[in-house]
Amino acid sequence: MPNYAIFLDRDGTINEDPGYLGDSNKVVLLPGAGEGLSLLKKRCNLKLIVISNQSGIARGILTDEMVKNINNKINELLQKFNVQIDDFYYCPYHPEFSSEEECRCRKPSTKLIKEAAKDHNIDLSKSYFIGDMVTDIECGKNAGLKTILVKTGNGKKSLDVLKMQNNLPSFVAQNLLDSFNFIQNDFLGVS
Ligand SMILES: [Mg+2]
Numbered sequence: 001m002p003n004y005a006i007f008l009d010r011d012g013t014i015n016e017d018p019g020y021l022g023d024s025n026k027v028v029l030l031p032g033a034g035e036g037l038s039l040l041k042k043r044c045n046l047k048l049i050v051i052s053n054q055s056g057i058a059r060g061i062l063t064d065e066m067v068k069n070i071n072n073k074i075n076e077l078l079q080k081f082n083v084q085i086d087d088f089y090y091c092p093y094h095p096e097f098s099s100e101e102e103c104r105c106r107k108p109s110t111k112l113i114k115e116a117a118k119d120h121n122i123d124l125s126k127s128y129f130i131g132d133m134v135t136d137i138e139c140g141k142n143a144g145l146k147t148i149l150v151k152t153g154n155g156k157k158s159l160d161v162l163k164m165q166n167n168l169p170s171f172v173a174q175n176l177l178d179s180f181n182f183i184q185n186d187f188l189g190v191s
Contacts, residue, residue: 002121002122002123003046003047003120003121003122003123004044004045004046004047004122004123004126004127004187005046005047005048005049005116005117005120005122005127005128006040006046006047006048006049006127006128006129006130006183007049007050007051007113007116007127007128007129007130007140007143007145008048008049008050008051008085008129008130008131009050009051009052009107009130009131009132009133009136010050010052010070010071010074010088010090011052011153012030012131012132012133012150012152012153012154012155013030013033013130013131013132013136013150013152013153013176014029014030014033014037014050014074014085014176015027015028015029015030015033015070015074016028016029016030016153017132017153017154020056020059020061020062021070022056022061022062022066022070023066024066024069024070024072024073027070027073027074027077029074029077029078030152030153030175030176031152031175031177032174032175032176032177032178033175033176033177034077034078034080034081034083035081035176035177035180036175036176036177036178036179036180037078037081037083037085037176038078038081038082038083039177039180039184040176040179040180040183041083042083043180043184043188044183044184044187044188046127046128046183046187047086047087047120047122048083048084048085048086049085049086049087049088049089049116049120049122050071050085050087050088050089050090051089051090051107051112051113051116051129051139052088052089052090052091053090053091053106053107053135054067054090054091054092055091055092055093055094055097055106057092057093058092058093058094058096058097058098059094059097064092067090067092068088071085071088086120087116087119087120089112089115089116090112091103091105091106091107091111091112093105093106094106107133107135107136107138107139108135108136108138108139108142109139109142110139110142110143113129113139113143113145114143124143124144124145125144126187127145127146128140128145128146128147128148128183128187129143129145129146129147129148130147130148130149130150130173130176130179131147131148131149131150132149132150132151132152132153132154132155132158133153133154133158134158134161134162134165134167136149136158137149137158137162137167137169138167140169141167146170146171146186147169147170147171148169148170148171148172148173148179148182148183149162149169149171149172149173150173150174150175150176150178150179151172151173151174151175152174152175152176159172170182170186171186
């Protein structure tokens, strides 16, 4: 039996995004994030997979250890909601500091989604991508996923750009909890 998944951006989607977040003590979950993820797992039994660009590593601002500590902290904070992110994938590179080959993992490339789909036996035909950036929506569409733009993080600005590009996502949500409402209806056919 294949699994279905929510691929998620991290910063600005699950947690507040101060820019190059490196201190795990500064991780703050966004409103509705814990509740939304918990419902997605319990009601829809979807794998929760983070796909994140972390170019702060290539820039020398962050280390792999710092990024992993933040990921662990997110799961620690999510314990309160009885839910965990199943896996975290990130691309540490940036075109200004890394080779073209290395940058192939960066969103909107689908490389990490394909890697995760293989690792977790995920069927992409009924899976979703949620994020706050234009590149998140592009990434999801490139992988053939349904896409949800959250208005948290950079989401409101991204919505303006996506409208101008006539490149709207499948759904625009206030936050992760609101995303659950759309996905529940779409995935389970509940109205
Ligand atoms: Mg983001």
